[in-house]
Structures are given as structure tokens and as C-alpha cells.
Amino acid sequence: MTDLLYSGTEDDLRSAVRSLLTDRCGAPELLAAVEAGTPGDLRLWPALASDMGLAGLLVPEKLGGQGATHREAAVVLEELGRSVAPAPYLTSSVVATEVLGGLGARNEAAAELLATLASGECVAVLAVPLTTEPGSVPLLPGLSGTVSGVADAAAAQVLLVPTDDGLYAVGARDPGVTVEPLVPLDLTRPLAAVTLDGAQGTLLAGARDARAALDRGLLAGAGLLASEQLGLAEWCLEETVRYTRERHQFNRPVGGFQALKHRMAQLWLEIVSARAAARNAADALATDSSEKALAVSVAQAYCSRVAVHAAEECIQLHGGIGMTWEHPAHLHLKRAKSDAVAFGSAGAHREALALLVDLPGPDSA
Structure with missing residues (x-):
């Protein structure tokens, strides 16, 4: 039977991450940084990635990582969701790391890049729109073209670029590469348009091997995003x-x-269910369960709605102060709305879930 309870190690990890984020990314500091347009100045990433070693949680020990599982990574993301921290953990330490890990231990180029990511010295992101869902990766015709809506591309040193030929690693500041920041709804997770024009890169894998690795990375991203949404919702209720x-x-x-009590009680019930769904997805990924795709789709289909609802209730039940820029509730609502379309919308995951359980909707009949 799956154990969805938190272990002592996971509780200790949570305490350490929360303490760091409280010191470095409290509401006053975050609001000031967002207002100034400089959330990166909080310098969270060096502390999280290098000082605490969190960048290498999903990297094997032989490559310099922690050799932990998705359960531990989920705990980190819960805390990052609570504080809506501007750190590229989900994009680099989960999605990009899982893509590289899916290429196999014998892939020397991928292993070398994984070791660099584990050290915290480098940030790598997958050059696909944040809205890309598992199983539907858009491919460029070689190292040319533009990809819009790439999360954390401005903070990356390496871009993992899916093409018709396979997966390439391209330096984000190399000749022929342009990263143009966009203005996103959620300023704590910056987006950018990546344009490649005559760029050079290292071919990590051919088209077939790349496809499996890309699906693995996006599935992990979608599954652990549910933990970020859980943490966000918990903060809003508390x-x-x-x-x-x-x-x-x-x-x-x-x-x-009584009317407010009932609304908060209903939200508490939704968050309890969201916690079960998010933890189940993290455990399924950690154990490489045959039903991990099912667990991820369930988690995303449910947790997206709960996070948005929690953020909306937070603003409404705070009254006038909740509607101001001085209160951090608006940052949580924007992150919840952004997360609701990341790695596939709730509707897309419901469609995937229907196919997985062989229960197509009316339009598919």
C-alpha cells in the first residue's frame, strides 16, 4: 500500500527549506523585488542549489547529486509554492534533470551536464512553452526558429532544444541564440522567447531516444507541479x-x-484531497509505478482548480487589503493562474485521464 505520509527526513527537509525562504523570500522582500522588477536579486538560487544541495536531489550520487526521490523534491516544491519563490527549481532541477536522466547513464554528454546541474553551477531549461503537456512536445526544424513562453530561460546557461533530429544542448548565450524576456502574468516565474538562428549545439540523443526522455521530463514536471500548487493553496488557507x-x-x-467558516472549511476539505493527489503523484514517480501517468493526470486535473480557488478565496476573505499590491495574495493568485496552464491544463489532463482509463468523453464517441 502506498504511504502518503511524510517521513522524518521529509519533515526535516521542509523545515530547512522553509527557514531559508522565510529569511530570504519573506513577503516584504518578495513584494519589493517584484515591484522593482528584480526578483532575481533575492539570490535564492545559490542558497537553494549550492548551499543546501537541492539542485541535485534527483541526480544520482555517482554524478554528484543527492540520489533522492521525487517525494523529497515534492516537499521542496511545496515550500516554494507557499512562498511563490522566484527560483528555477521546477524547470531546471526537475524537468531538465529528468530529461537528461532519461537519456541513460551511458550518455556521457548528458551525464556531464547532469553533474554540472547537481553542483548548482548551472541552470538548464527545456526550450518548450510552459504550457506544453506530456506527450506533445513541439519540435524545431533543426537549430532554427523561435519558441515563445519558455519559463526561466533568462536565468539559464543551457537550453535543451528538441528538434526533428533529436535533442540538443545549446548555450543560452552562444552566438545565434537570443533570449528575449516577456511580460508574464506571474512575475515570479519569468517567461522568454528563445530564437535560434544558426546556433551550434551538442546532440545529446536522436529523435527516438529524445522523445522518451522528453515525455519523462514533462511528466515529472506536471506531477511535481501539483505539489507546488498544494503548497500555494495551504499558504492561502493558513x-x-x-x-x-x-x-x-x-x-x-x-x-x-458562519458564512466565512463554511467557506474556509470547504477549502480545507479541498486541500486535504489535493494533498492526497499530489503525494500520490510524487510517490508514483518516485517508485516508477506503471500507473504514474494516471496519478499525474489525476493530480493535475484536481490540484490546478484547488490552487486557483484557494487564492481567490484568500483575496476575497481578506476584504479590501486583499485587493491591494501591498498584500502578497495577488502574487499567489497569479502563480495559481499560471500554474493552471503549465504542463497541460486541467482539461487536457482530464482528457488524458479518460484515455488512460478507457472512458472517452461524448465528443470521442
């Missing part, structure tokens, strides 16, 4: 409960009014 206990109206805490 912050709302705290505020409604302190905010008084008619000489009593507003949290004591």
Missing part, C-alpha cells in the same frame, strides 16, 4: 484563517461568522 481571527467586525472576529 493566511486567511490567521487574518479572519485578527480582523474584528461588530466587536467580534470576522472568522467567527
Whole structure:
């Protein structure tokens, strides 16, 4: 039977990550950085990746990583979701790392790049739109063309570029490569348009091997994104409960009014279910379960809606202060909305789920 409870090691990891994020990425610091357009100045990544060694959680020990599992990575993402931290952990330490790991231990070029990622010295991102869902990777006709909506491309040193010929590793600052920042809804997860024009790269794998590795990376990204959404939703509920206990109206805490109690209780029930779905997806990925695609689609189909609902309730139940830029609730709503379309929308995952359980919808009949 799958154990969805957190282990002592996972609890310790959570405490360490939360302590770091509280010190480096508290609400005042994050709001000031976003307002100034410089969230990268918080310098979270060196502390997370190198000092704590989190960049190498999913990298084997023989390559300098921690040799941990997706369960531990999920705990890190829960905390990153709580603080909506501007760090390329999901894109580099999960998606790109899983793509490279899927190329096999005998792939020397991929192994060398994995070791560099594990050290925290390098950030690599997969050059596909953030909205790309597992099993539908767009391919460039060689190292030429433009890919828009690539998350964390501006912070990357290496781009993993899927082409008709296979998967290439391309230096993000090499000649023939242009990374143009875009203005995203969620300023804590920057997007960019990547244009390749006569660029040179290292071929990591042919088309067939690349396809399997790409699907592996995107599936891991979608599955662990659910943990980020879980952490975000938990913060929204906890912050709302705290505020409604302190905010008084008619000489009593507003949290004591039955209508608000019911809304928060309903949200709590949704978050409990989201935690089960997210943990199940992380465990299925960690154990390489034959039903991992099913677990991931269930988690994404459910957790996306819960995160958005939690963020909306957080803003509404905070009243006037929740609608201001001075309160961090708007950052959580923007991250929730952005996450809702990342690695496939909830609708796309419901369609995938219907196919996996052989239960096509009316339009497929």
C-alpha cells in the first residue's frame, strides 16, 4: 500500500527549506523585488542549489547529486509554492534533470551536464512553452526558429532544444541564440522567447531516444507541479484563517461568522484531497509505478482548480487589503493562474485521464 505520509527526513527537509525562504523570500522582500522588477536579486538560487544541495536531489550520487526521490523534491516544491519563490527549481532541477536522466547513464554528454546541474553551477531549461503537456512536445526544424513562453530561460546557461533530429544542448548565450524576456502574468516565474538562428549545439540523443526522455521530463514536471500548487493553496488557507481571527467586525472576529467558516472549511476539505493527489503523484514517480501517468493526470486535473480557488478565496476573505499590491495574495493568485496552464491544463489532463482509463468523453464517441 502506498504511504502518503511524510517521513522524518521529509519533515526535516521542509523545515530547512522553509527557514531559508522565510529569511530570504519573506513577503516584504518578495513584494519589493517584484515591484522593482528584480526578483532575481533575492539570490535564492545559490542558497537553494549550492548551499543546501537541492539542485541535485534527483541526480544520482555517482554524478554528484543527492540520489533522492521525487517525494523529497515534492516537499521542496511545496515550500516554494507557499512562498511563490522566484527560483528555477521546477524547470531546471526537475524537468531538465529528468530529461537528461532519461537519456541513460551511458550518455556521457548528458551525464556531464547532469553533474554540472547537481553542483548548482548551472541552470538548464527545456526550450518548450510552459504550457506544453506530456506527450506533445513541439519540435524545431533543426537549430532554427523561435519558441515563445519558455519559463526561466533568462536565468539559464543551457537550453535543451528538441528538434526533428533529436535533442540538443545549446548555450543560452552562444552566438545565434537570443533570449528575449516577456511580460508574464506571474512575475515570479519569468517567461522568454528563445530564437535560434544558426546556433551550434551538442546532440545529446536522436529523435527516438529524445522523445522518451522528453515525455519523462514533462511528466515529472506536471506531477511535481501539483505539489507546488498544494503548497500555494495551504499558504492561502493558513493566511486567511490567521487574518479572519485578527480582523474584528461588530466587536467580534470576522472568522467567527458562519458564512466565512463554511467557506474556509470547504477549502480545507479541498486541500486535504489535493494533498492526497499530489503525494500520490510524487510517490508514483518516485517508485516508477506503471500507473504514474494516471496519478499525474489525476493530480493535475484536481490540484490546478484547488490552487486557483484557494487564492481567490484568500483575496476575497481578506476584504479590501486583499485587493491591494501591498498584500502578497495577488502574487499567489497569479502563480495559481499560471500554474493552471503549465504542463497541460486541467482539461487536457482530464482528457488524458479518460484515455488512460478507457472512458472517452461524448465528443470521442
